[in-house]
Amino acid sequence: MKLKKLIALIVAVSMLLFVFAGCAKKEMPPSEGTTQQQAEKPKKVKVGLVFDVGGRGDLSFNDSAYAGLERAEKEFGDRIEVKYLEPSAGGENREQLLRLLAEDGYDLIFGVGFMFTDHIRKVAQEFPDTKFGLIDGYIEDLNENSNVVCLQFKEEEGSFLVGSAAALKSKTGKIGFVGGMKIPLIEKFEAGYMAGAKYINPDIEIISDYIGTTGDAFKDPVKGKELALKQFKSGADIVYHASGASGIGVIEAAAAQKKFAIGVDSDQSLTAKEDQRPYILTSMLKRVDVAVYSTIKDFIEGNYKGGYKVFGLAEDGVGYAVNQYNKDLISDIIPKLDEIKEKIVKGEIKVPADKSEYEEFLKGLKK
């Protein structure tokens, strides 16, 4: 019995020691970090980035952001130090990770994805000397002197182009759309895509599905595949997805059915499996990499400005992919797409960004 008590005591004491050790450790790094930072600050800019659900390797949205980070790293070499973090699966610790980077003295921090909106709003207030870049999100009342810049895209314009491409290439007169989470951001893709298709062929039928109503919808390739298979089976021959890592399932379905998928965000022909490449018609490019890279560049050159930056067709912030795998597939429609692109840039075509604008657009077409 005595022995047991002794052991219990030893365990309790050692646990207590661990707790104190933990505290001590926690206190150490910041002081270390600040001295380091003071010493290095003149030359090194520290850039941090927190990914969205799906994370690096989603072959889509997050990988595009990573490409921008990589490009900056290559170009500015030892003038910058980069670090990227991934939130937990449910994304509960987004704010924690942002704060972690800010506390570690990172000068410029990106939140990749609209889900970061509230978190960046909060953390940016707590760390007024740190600059933030928010991709896809919108925070009200920002100006040039704010420490947040919202990097937004006109996804509907890029989607309009791939919608036109789908309508030009469809043989069945039926095309599909698979969205990730049902939110206004993804509905922008849908509205642009449908408008682009109807612009080419007013009689075209568009089947549209969403995977879910939570962030999980961006990493559920099982459902992505099932929905795409359903659309192919009901007659669609081209399916466009805007669903992050779930889109892996959509491309898988297209290859299995020998029909076409249209990728999103990154050029997905380049990252697909060898035998899937012939079944990717093109990809809607959302140049998150350009947004990340140009913000880092501005920061290093001392031109960082808070507020809003919008990347559309005119800024080459969105577009469609042409590569060695799909060149032969779409070479015949490229002139037509370029013509449409010009019209959008000039403002002759007003691309709808939501359901009600889409209805308006359809009425305009009929006239």
Add this chain to the structure above:
Amino acid sequence: MDFIVELIASSLRMTVPILLTGIGAVYTERAGVVNIGLEGMMIVGSFWGALGSFYFGPYVGFLMGMSAGMALALIHAVASVTFRVNQIVSGVALNILAFGSSRFLSQVFFKMATTSPHVKGLRPVKIPVLGDTSPIIVLAFILVPFTAFILEKTVFGLRLKSVGENPLAADTLGVNVFKFKYAGVLLSGLLAGLAGTYLSLEHTGMYVEGMTQGKGFIALAAMIFGNWTPYGTMWASLLFGFAESLSFRVVESNVIPYQFIKMIPYLLTLAVLAGVVRKSTPPAADGIPYEREMH
């Protein structure tokens, strides 16, 4: 006609991971051990399966996925059978361990925390009407009568059940209670690992973190719903799979809001559960750790 065939094929694909794990749950619960860690065993199955297939091809992938599930099950068995830890606590801990270790190892091996590169699956088999089908789907449905046979007709199965019903009596008759409990738990890990590997190798050809989407828990529900029997579990799994694939096919309209469509599987389940009033009879000693009394 096409629509119906496609609905059936899709239902089967959605059913299989639930069914495999559900049969696993039958084995472990019949031996009297509650295994809430099945979800975690599916997760490690999906990860290790992808890892094995990436380096050595799909067969090794399946072996590794199943072994990983079993390894996790072994921890559960050691904790809850040998050391009589609360079975729920042990299961929950395993789920967390599975999740964290998969992310960590994915970072180590694939240099990406949440996804693997593309991996190869098994060659599909041709089945009349349905066409190309994954062999695992066929295997899952063969396992149902096989499990029923094992549990009803073999010495192993009968002893396994006796351990879950009345371990003291079984022990008195010379049945090695611990051995059978271990066997039940390990089998459940093996099947859950197989189900996870099916998801990553056969369904999407890639591991994505969280791709199990709670199917391990649904499998537990299917097993309870199926009254701890293999056939019952099959019907329950089919219901879940069918409801899910049906929800893909109900088109959004102004009448039905989108969120309601996504509720269909759950509503259907509730309706059936409420409609089928049947006495559920779990094994009498389910979830109770067995301790040999020393006098």
